[in-house]
Amino acid sequence: MARTTVKERAPRQDNRRSALLDAAATHFADRGFHATSTRELAAAVGMLPGSIYYHFPSKNDLLVAVYDEGVRRIEAAVERAVDGVDDPWQRLEVACTAHLEALLDGGAYARVVVRVQPEDAGDAADDLIALRDRYEALFSGLIAALDLPDVSARRALRLLLLGALNWVQHWYRPGRDTPRTIVRRFMGLLARGETA
Amino acid sequence: MARTTVKERAPRQDNRRSALLDAAATHFADRGFHATSTRELAAAVGMLPGSIYYHFPSKNDLLVAVYDEGVRRIEAAVERAVDGVDDPWQRLEVACTAHLEALLDGGAYARVVVRVQPEDAGDAADDLIALRDRYEALFSGLIAALDLPDVSARRALRLLLLGALNWVQHWYRPGRDTPRTIVRRFMGLLARGETA
DNA sequence: TCATTAACCAAACGATCGCTTGCTTTATAT
DNA sequence: ATATAAAGCAAGCGATCGTTTGGTTAATGA
Numbered sequence: 503m504a505r506t507t508v509k510e511r512a513p514r515q516d517n518r519r520s521a522l523l524d525a526a527a528t529h530f531a532d533r534g535f536h537a538t539s540t541r542e543l544a545a546a547v548g549m550l551p552g553s554i555y556y557h558f559p560s561k562n563d564l565l566v567a568v569y570d571e572g573v574r575r576i577e578a579a580v581e582r583a584v585d586g587v588d589d590p591w592q593r594l595e596v597a598c599t600a601h602l603e604a605l606l607d608g609g610a611y612a613r614v615v616v617r618v619q620p621e622d623a624g625d626a627a628d629d630l631i632a633l634r635d636r637y638e639a640l641f642s643g644l645i646a647a648l649d650l651p652d653v654s655a656r657r658a659l660r661l662l663l664l665g666a667l668n669w670v671q672h673w674y675r676p677g678r679d680t681p682r683t684i685v686r687r688f689m690g691l692l693a694r695g696e697t698a
Numbered sequence: 699m700a701r702t703t704v705k706e707r708a709p710r711q712d713n714r715r716s717a718l719l720d721a722a723a724t725h726f727a728d729r730g731f732h733a734t735s736t737r738e739l740a741a742a743v744g745m746l747p748g749s750i751y752y753h754f755p756s757k758n759d760l761l762v763a764v765y766d767e768g769v770r771r772i773e774a775a776v777e778r779a780v781d782g783v784d785d786p787w788q789r790l791e792v793a794c795t796a797h798l799e800a801l802l803d804g805g806a807y808a809r810v811v812v813r814v815q816p817e818d819a820g821d822a823a824d825d826l827i828a829l830r831d832r833y834e835a836l837f838s839g840l841i842a843a844l845d846l847p848d849v850s851a852r853r854a855l856r857l858l859l860l861g862a863l864n865w866v867q868h869w870y871r872p873g874r875d876t877p878r879t880i881v882r883r884f885m886g887l888l889a890r891g892e893t894a
Numbered sequence: 895t896c897a898t899t900a901a902c903c904a905a906a907c908g909a910t911c912g913c914t915t916g917c918t919t920t921a922t923a924t
Numbered sequence: 925a926t927a928t929a930a931a932g933c934a935a936g937c938g939a940t941c942g943t944t945t946g947g948t949t950a951a952t953g954a
Contacts, residue, residue, distance in 0.1 A: 511899065512900095512952085513901095514950090514952075516902095518901085534815070534818065539940075539941065541940085549901095550905095552904080552906095552943075554942095556902065561942065661865070664865070665861055665862035665864070666859075668861070672815075690854075691851070691855055692887055693887060693889040708922085709930075712921075713930080713931070735912085736911080736912060736913080745931095746932080748913075748914075748933080748934080748936095751912090753931090
């Protein structure tokens with residue numbers, strides 16, 4: 503029964519892994535994964551290109567780390583928003599607002615989740631798909647609580663809403679409509695279950 | 699009054715410009731603009747990389763040509779679909795179906811319009827934006843015919859629908875729901891004007 | 895204090911990128 | 925039949941790509 507774990511020291515205070523992650527998030531979100539070079543990222547945090555590989559084994563893995571953090575933040579924002587709200591339609595509306603706020607006013611991490619397509623990650627594409635599915639399951643739960651006629655209506659509502667919300671970043675301009683009013687307008691267009 | 703036009707010969711029959719355009723459309727649609735190299739395109743049509751530049755001055759211009767053709771095809775499909783239909787909501791529904799069919803079952807040209815972001819084109823980004831706006835204006839016209847309460851409701855409906863439709867390609871699987879039924883389900887979720 | 899090691903730097907590797915230049919083939923109009 | 929130009933080919937340009945390798949520095953735990 504020999505101990506296989508080696509004694510490891512804690513990360514240092516001047517560790518710039520998180521700064522690198524931030525730079526990757528903003529660049530991937532603003533210009534796309536393939537349009538961002540590792541040298542740009544290194545320059546953004548003031549390190550040399552090769553130094554990235556001390557923190558991440560590849561550019562793909564860096565993307566996965568950013569994507570993971572992005573999903574985590576959206577999930578957290580949505581869960582925090584619905585907490586304490588009872589009415590199912592109200593829960594859905596505040597969830598949509600939180601989703602949209604994370605996408606628009608939130609950091610770059612959330613934007614990466616919507617902008618970067620899983621296949622861009624190459625080998626790690628499945629990881630991104632799994633993360634995205636995990637979040638959409640959270641959304642499915644909120645819709646399952648609604649009294650909709652059948653399962654296909656629930657599915658359609660989920661895809662309609664998520665699609666419309668995720669597309670907002672293509673036309674959103676800060677300072678005009680807020681995420682809150684956008685969601686109110688979208689939800690106002692919906693027939694809330696009283697249709698056949 | 700000298701004739702400034704030079705006598706030009708017609709294109710040859712073995713011209714492979716259209717084949718090159720097709721290859722660019724499928725590659726840009728399936729793998730993205732930056733993930734596609736000019737060598738891949740050349741290999742797909744059986745020509746050498748440098749030969750591309752006989753037909754197009756740059757990779758960016760090639761994208762603009764594909765994008766332009768994509769917008770043209772979607773516009774044509776939508777205009778053909780609404781032709782002869784009178785009821786405004788019916789016109790909108792068949793337009794959405796045509797839009798979705800062009801995106802999913804249609805060629806790769808239409809998919810490029812939704813997948814590739816204008817900023818990917820570099821200098822020619824404004825060209826792509828102008829093309830996209832032109833199409834959305836067509837859609838705005840269809841929605842203007844509806845009796846919606848105000849201008850913000852019209853705008854919200856346009857953005858909701860186009861967003862949801864354009865997002866479909868992220869989850870669509872051929873052989874399951876058809877574009878027609880997807881649109882019916884989406885439209886079935888909407889309150890058709892009778893709300894405040 | 896001092897050995898350890900986290901966190902880089904410095905320099906380059908081969909591969910691939912978009913693109914250019916000069917030459918060749920061949921369909922076409924006359 | 926022949927001149928002309930369309931539509932490439934052949935070869936390589938300089939730049940940039942993601943990544944590796946070996947050495948350096950300084951924060952940290954004992």
